[in-house]
Amino acid sequence: MTSSYVPPRVWKWEPKNDNQFASINRPTAGPRTEKTLPVGQNPLQLYSLATPNGQKITILLEELLALGISGAEYDAWLIDIGAGDQFSSGFVEINPNSKIPALVDHSVQPPLAIFESGAILLYLAEKFGVFLPKDIAARTHCLSWLFWQVGSAPMLGGGFGHFYHYAAEKYQYPIDRFTMEAKRQLDVLDRQLACNEYIAGRDYTIADMAIWPWYGGVVSNQVYGAAEFLEASGYQNLLRWQQQIAERPTVKRGRLVNRKEGGIKERHSAADFQGLV
Numbered sequence: 001m002t003s004s005y006v007p008p009r010v011w012k013w014e015p016k017n018d019n020q021f022a023s024i025n026r027p028t029a030g031p032r033t034e035k036t037l038p039v040g041q042n043p044l045q046l047y048s049l050a051t052p053n054g055q056k057i058t059i060l061l062e063e064l065l066a067l068g069i070s071g072a073e074y075d076a077w078l079i080d081i082g083a084g085d086q087f088s089s090g091f092v093e094i095n096p097n098s099k100i101p102a103l104v105d106h107s108v109q110p111p112l113a114i115f116e117s118g119a120i121l122l123y124l125a126e127k128f129g130v131f132l133p134k135d136i137a138a139r140t141h142c143l144s145w146l147f148w149q150v151g152s153a154p155m156l157g158g159g160f161g162h163f164y165h166y167a168a169e170k171y172q173y174p175i176d177r178f179t180m181e182a183k184r185q186l187d188v189l190d191r192q193l194a195c196n197e198y199i200a201g202r203d204y205t206i207a208d209m210a211i212w213p214w215y216g217g218v219v220s221n222q223v224y225g226a227a228e229f230l231e232a233s234g235y236q237n238l239l240r241w242q243q244q245i246a247e248r249p250t251v252k253r254g255r256l257v258n259r260k261e262g263g264i265k266e267r268h269s270a271a272d273f274q275g276l277v
């Protein structure tokens with residue numbers, strides 16, 4: 001493993017085409033186009049895409065609706081991140097970080113915008129009083145795992161996923177580094193699930209909803225096609241939990257929302273799922 005690259009004194013951006021997202025990546029933030037976001041009839045307006053971060057929110061919304069919580073009715077609008085929709089003025093207004101998912105709660109005045117998937121999960125769980133334990137110790141435990149996901153996933157996605165899956169050229173150094181970390185994280189979860197039915201204990205919580213789309217997706221070979229490379233079959237407890245959650249009808253529905261293909265592009269009511277699940 002040798003490299004001839006010597007970093008210059010000051011880094012300058014050179015537009016490249018070396019991975020799937022290269023054309024939208026820039027070293028600057030802020031809007032690139034003027035466009036307002038659509039707003040539907042439901043109290044919650046979601047602007048998202050069915051990536052693992054997007055699925056977290058639609059799974060929770062479908063769980064809330066299955067409990068009969070009508071305040072969780074939502075319109076889900078597709079944000080095509082490959083086409084740069086996240087850089088429209090309307091999206092940047094609700095999420096200055098230009099990443100899906102973003103939610104606007106129109107049931108409060110003025111409407112409240114929330115970004116960062118972990119913050120959205122926490123907001124909805126607190127607003128409706130479910131999927132987050134009330135007991136202080138159990139609640140804190142659940143939040144530890146929620147924040148674990150938020151802190152860990154960039155190593156899995158931006159690290160392992162980028163260098164193993166997305167990067168046009170494969171380099172051993174970053175793949176070794178991030179594979180070691182990805183496997184360590186899978187082992188953390190596998191050990192936790194050896195003696196707990198769900199991530200934070202007895203109850204299914206927003207910690208499961210945050211972790212499942214990423215880590216469940218990786219071990220079931222749906223994210224990055226890396227199950228064999230990571231020897232996913234060795235994480236038996238994680239696979240048991242992955243399967244258990246995958247079977248929930250709410251999860252099946254949530255995963256279909258805001259898909260460009262193989263699901264529903266937009267969701268406005270339960271009728272949109274007809275014939276699919």
Ligand SMILES: N[C@@H](CCC(=O)N[C@@H](CS)C(=O)NCC(=O)O)C(=O)O
Pocket residue numbers: 024051052053054081086098099100101115116117118150
């Ligand atoms: N920490 C953020 C990460 C969100 C994120 O990375 N979203 C990706 C899709 S999964 C995105 O919108 N990428 C578009 C871009 O980077 O321009 C969260 O959990 O909400």
